[in-house]
Amino acid sequence: MKKTDINSTEIAKLAGVSRSTVSRVINNYSNVPAETREKVLKVIQQYNYFPNVSAQVLAGKRARTIGLFLIEQGNVSGDMLTNMLIVSVIEHASEHGYYVLTHIIRDAKDTEMIKNVKEIFFQRRIDGGIFIGAAIHEPFIEELIDEGFVIGIVDQTLSDHPEPNRIVSKFNNDSGMKQAVAYLAGLGHSKIGVINGDMNRLSGQTKYEGYKTAMRMCGLQVNPNWVLNGDDFHERSGYKVIQKLMSQETDLPTAIIAANDSVAFGAIRALKEHKLRVPEDLSIIGFDDHALSEKHHPALTTIRVDFSDMLKRMTSCLITKIEQKTLDIKEITVDCSLVVRESCRRI
Amino acid sequence: MKKTDINSTEIAKLAGVSRSTVSRVINNYSNVPAETREKVLKVIQQYNYFPNVSAQVLAGKRARTIGLFLIEQGNVSGDMLTNMLIVSVIEHASEHGYYVLTHIIRDAKDTEMIKNVKEIFFQRRIDGGIFIGAAIHEPFIEELIDEGFVIGIVDQTLSDHPEPNRIVSKFNNDSGMKQAVAYLAGLGHSKIGVINGDMNRLSGQTKYEGYKTAMRMCGLQVNPNWVLNGDDFHERSGYKVIQKLMSQETDLPTAIIAANDSVAFGAIRALKEHKLRVPEDLSIIGFDDHALSEKHHPALTTIRVDFSDMLKRMTSCLITKIEQKTLDIKEITVDCSLVVRESCRRI
DNA sequence: CTGAAAGCGCTTACAG
DNA sequence: CTGAAAGCGCTTACAG
Numbered sequence: 001m002k003k004t005d006i007n008s009t010e011i012a013k014l015a016g017v018s019r020s021t022v023s024r025v026i027n028n029y030s031n032v033p034a035e036t037r038e039k040v041l042k043v044i045q046q047y048n049y050f051p052n053v054s055a056q057v058l059a060g061k062r063a064r065t066i067g068l069f070l071i072e073q074g075n076v077s078g079d080m081l082t083n084m085l086i087v088s089v090i091e092h093a094s095e096h097g098y099y100v101l102t103h104i105i106r107d108a109k110d111t112e113m114i115k116n117v118k119e120i121f122f123q124r125r126i127d128g129g130i131f132i133g134a135a136i137h138e139p140f141i142e143e144l145i146d147e148g149f150v151i152g153i154v155d156q157t158l159s160d161h162p163e164p165n166r167i168v169s170k171f172n173n174d175s176g177m178k179q180a181v182a183y184l185a186g187l188g189h190s191k192i193g194v195i196n197g198d199m200n201r202l203s204g205q206t207k208y209e210g211y212k213t214a215m216r217m218c219g220l221q222v223n224p225n226w227v228l229n230g231d232d233f234h235e236r237s238g239y240k241v242i243q244k245l246m247s248q249e250t251d252l253p254t255a256i257i258a259a260n261d262s263v264a265f266g267a268i269r270a271l272k273e274h275k276l277r278v279p280e281d282l283s284i285i286g287f288d289d290h291a292l293s294e295k296h297h298p299a300l301t302t303i304r305v306d307f308s309d310m311l312k313r314m315t316s317c318l319i320t321k322i323e324q325k326t327l328d329i330k331e332i333t334v335d336c337s338l339v340v341r342e343s344c345r346r347i
Numbered sequence: 348m349k350k351t352d353i354n355s356t357e358i359a360k361l362a363g364v365s366r367s368t369v370s371r372v373i374n375n376y377s378n379v380p381a382e383t384r385e386k387v388l389k390v391i392q393q394y395n396y397f398p399n400v401s402a403q404v405l406a407g408k409r410a411r412t413i414g415l416f417l418i419e420q421g422n423v424s425g426d427m428l429t430n431m432l433i434v435s436v437i438e439h440a441s442e443h444g445y446y447v448l449t450h451i452i453r454d455a456k457d458t459e460m461i462k463n464v465k466e467i468f469f470q471r472r473i474d475g476g477i478f479i480g481a482a483i484h485e486p487f488i489e490e491l492i493d494e495g496f497v498i499g500i501v502d503q504t505l506s507d508h509p510e511p512n513r514i515v516s517k518f519n520n521d522s523g524m525k526q527a528v529a530y531l532a533g534l535g536h537s538k539i540g541v542i543n544g545d546m547n548r549l550s551g552q553t554k555y556e557g558y559k560t561a562m563r564m565c566g567l568q569v570n571p572n573w574v575l576n577g578d579d580f581h582e583r584s585g586y587k588v589i590q591k592l593m594s595q596e597t598d599l600p601t602a603i604i605a606a607n608d609s610v611a612f613g614a615i616r617a618l619k620e621h622k623l624r625v626p627e628d629l630s631i632i633g634f635d636d637h638a639l640s641e642k643h644h645p646a647l648t649t650i651r652v653d654f655s656d657m658l659k660r661m662t663s664c665l666i667t668k669i670e671q672k673t674l675d676i677k678e679i680t681v682d683c684s685l686v687v688r689e690s691c692r693r694i
Numbered sequence: 695c696t697g698a699a700a701g702c703g704c705t706t707a708c709a710g
Numbered sequence: 711c712t713g714a715a716a717g718c719g720c721t722t723a724c725a726g
Contacts, residue, residue: 007703018713023705031711050469054410055703057401058718065448065472083430090449099472101412101446102437116441122397125412125446297644354719365697370721378695402719405702 006047015043026051057124064098066318067120067129071105071138073232080291081307085132088311096319101126105133114140121149127322130154130314135200152318154310155202158331167317169310169332171203173287176303176336177210178217180257180285183301183338185218187346189255189283193226195241195267197233197259204233207259207287226253233259238266246274254283254347261286261293261302264343268296283344287336299341310334353394362390373398404471411445413665414467414476418452418485420579427638428654432479435658443666448473452480461487468496474669477501477661482547499665501657502549505678514664516657516679518550520634523650523683524557525564527604527632530648530685532565534693536602536630540573542588542614544580544606551580554606554634573600580606585613593621601694602630608637608649611690615643630691634683646688657681 008026012019017040024032025040032040043049057063068089070082086102093100103120105113120126121144128150131141136156145151145166156168184192194211197204208227215222228245230237238258245252258264264286268278278284278298286293289304313332321330355373359366364387371379372387379387390396404410415436417429433449440447450467452460467473468491475497478488483503492498492513503515531539541558544551555574562569575592577584585605592599605611611633615625625631625645633640636651660679668674 008705009703019704020706020713020715021711024712027705033711036711048465048469050466052405052703053470053472054401054404055718056705058399058405058703058720059705060718061705063401080427080430083427083433086430086433086449087451090451094451099448099450099467101448102433103446104434104437104441118395119397120446122395123400125400292639292642295639355721356719366720367697367699367722368695371696374721380695383695399719402702403721405704406719406721407702408721 006049008049008051011040011043011047011049014047015040062127062322063125065126066093066098066100066315066322067126068100068102069105069117069129069131070102071108071131071133071135073106081288084291084308085311088308089130089315092312092315093319096316098127098319108135108138108140118144121147128152128318130311130318133201135198136202136205150318150321152314154314157202164330165321167314167321167330167332169314169334171206171305171334172336173203173206174210174213176287176305177207177257178214179336179338180287180303181211181214181218181220183340184255184257184283184285184344185220187255187283187344189347190220191223191226191251191253191255192220193223193228193253193256195228195230195238195256195258195263197230197237197263199229201233204259211257223251223253225250226256228256230259230263233263235262235266235269238263238268239270240266242267242270242274246270252282255285255344256282257285258287260288261290261300262288264300264302265292265296268298268343279343279345283347285344289339293339294341296343298343301341301343302339303336304339305334305336307334353396355396355398358387358390358394358396361394362387409474409669410472412473413440413445413447413662413669414473415447415449416452416464416476416478417449418455418478418480420453428635431638431655432658435655436477436662439659439662440666443663445474445666455482455485455487465491468494475499475665477658477665480548483549483552497665497668499661501661504549511677512668514661514668514674514677514679516661516681518553518652518681519683520550520553521557521560523634523652524554524604525561526683526685527634527650528558528561528565528567530687531602531604531630531632531691532567534602534630534691536694537567538570538573538598538600538602539567540570540575540600540603542575542577542585542603542605542610544577544584544610546576548580551606558604570598570600572597573603575603577606577610580610582609582613582616585610585615586617587613589614589617589621593617599629602632602691604632605634607635608633608640608647609635611647611649612639612643615645615690626690626692630694632691636686640686641688643690645690648688648690649686650683651686652681652683654681 008019008022012022022040025037090100130152132154145163150165152167154169157170158168196208228241230241258267264284276282286300286302289302293300293302355366355369359369369387372384437447454460477499479501492510497512499514501516504517505515543555575588577588605614611631623629633647633649636649640647640649
């Protein structure tokens with residue numbers, strides 16, 4: 001039943017024009033009279049003709065595809081947040097008529113994997129790419145930028161990176177931490193600990209810096225015993241870090257701010273195992289407002305970040321840049337705000 | 348800094364051979380002496396050359412890209428299951444050296460959206476596609492199959508669809524329902540209701556059929572009042588259906604089997620609002636073993652389905668078929684098994 | 695074993 | 711307003 005592939009030559013013949021004209025119609029050239037246009041369009045419709053995208057790209061058009069690169073060692077598949085990120089990019093790209101090729105980078109240190117990523121760009125499969133989960137300095141991404149590819153990086157600053165083909169989005173973690181500490185201080189807490197995330201990531205660092213600043217602003221002491229260094233932003237990290245804390249003979253803080261909600265879940269799980277209740281015995285605040293936070297027991301008080309909106313903006317900026325339109329904003333800033341639920345109590 | 352794009356002509360020149368030979372090396376032709384091969388490869392490495400994929404495709408190679416189409420009206424982004432599905436396909440395709448273009452179909456009835464989907468195939472962006480969430484009979488998918496595209500459909504049977512380019516995966520819902528009913532019967536339940544899912548989907552129908560059969564096998568009566576017809580497979584549907592049941596003056600069942608876990612969550616939420624506890628007042632069994640089911644309160648007893656494995660197999664089959672290798676299995680059957688947790692009690 | 699040449703299906707200056 | 715032609719970067723029979 002397969003219709004033998006029809007091409008522009010066929011369409012031209014059927015419409016009684018040249019391939020040039022067919023192409024002009026497809027590409028909306030203004031110098032085609034309405035009549036001719038209609039005639040050609042009719043044939044195109046009728047024969048269900050869609051121009052071969054490879055031929056178009058080879059002839060100089062864009063692939064209208066962007067790459068979405070998720071750098072995640074572990075269980076990408078388990079996290080709802082990841083899903084939201086993927087879907088946000090897909091849907092917003094789709095609004096601009098772009099497609100997205102999603103790629104997972106399990107290990108940004110693996111040469112083979114990096115080669116695969118580069119290949120995607122050099123093969124011209126995509127017009128640009130968005131990276132999520134990258135370390136502060138990721139050499140292979142820098143190379144791609146040097147090569148002139150349009151690159152969006154989540155959780156980075158522009159600061160000393162003036163390349164016009166770099167787009168970044170950064171989180172206002174400073175503000176988030178200030179809100180968290182202020183809220184806890186307001187509840188009467190002064191013994192406030194923190195669980196750090198991945199310090200190779202910008203958010204890992206800015207959250208910790210934000211925490212220290214916020215504590216100082218509130219006139220509170222940072223107790224080094226309560227600065228818990230997690231490995232990453234996952235549940236397990238929060239769990240491990242609390243286990244370690246409990247195994248030591250130190251005083252406990254009355255409240256802990258976790259690097260994100262997943263980490264907070266892990267921390268709460270560990271606390272439970274030690275018969276410590278949240279918030280009765282210890283207050284916990286997370287970051288992100290993960291889809292589960294609301295349903296968690298206890299419902300998690302957290303600093304909400306609108307990832308969906310961020311990715312929407314990032315996707316738009318990327319596409320704007322790809323299409324060479326002038327792009328004024330190349331740094332997207334994402335604000336955050338406290339969501340009070342049930343994991344903190346007044347003392 | 349952007350290296351001006353290097354192409355096969357350049358490589359040929361640098362290696363002192365013809366473009367033909369460069370191409371032969373790239374495509375692993377056997378008739379290239381090791382020496383020549385090394386020489387060319389060295390230059391390729393050195394100049395970071397990757398063949399332009401559009402040119403390759405235009406010249407007759409495959410795009411090495413598959414499409415993943417998710418048909419989902421509502422909140423695709425909220426569901427962890429969806430995420431797992433996406434990631435499974437991406438990772439398994441990646442193992443075969445394929446990329447995946449993910450596309451979301453919000454409304455399979457929308458002509459514009461359907462046109463977009465067809466376009467992806469006709470433009471030759473992809474070598475084949477996998478559809479998840481399709482109705483039993485989806486005309487536009489049938490058209491694509493008629494056109495000869497290699498298509499994988501999740502939750503369909505092959506039965507009277509003998510096309511060689513159709514691959515399906517079906518769930519053994521019959522077995523799942525038998526296990527669910529048997530388990531409940533074993534706990535002493537005889538008043539067992541069911542919440543149906545989307546009856547336009549194969550699983551919607553087979554689950555209901557399976558339920559009826561299983562009840563009969565166990566010598567139990569199906570009470571029509573306890574056959575609750577949900578709209579789809581989402582949380583809200585389970586909620587609505589229970590609200591409706593409670594607003595009627597009918598006897599309640601002692602146990603309910605939900606079309607899937609999300610529906611079960613919704614049902615439990617509604618029951619809670621009516622001060623009915625699970626499992627004390629009513630037992631509930633779900634389907635899927637959603638990532639949340641374990642963490643749910645109460646932890647949900649469910650029929651586990653290994654989606655990840657299914658998609659892995661489907662992806663492999665699709666790619667095998669794309670590469671024209673002989674494909675013996677074109678129908679993947681997925682078994683399921685009861686996972687006992689805390690949402691059912693003995694009566 | 696290897697090169698010259700045709701061809702894949704488009705787009706777009708160029709000329710009229 | 712429109713067609714003939716060159717060109718995009720590959721692959722692969724074909725001929726040697």
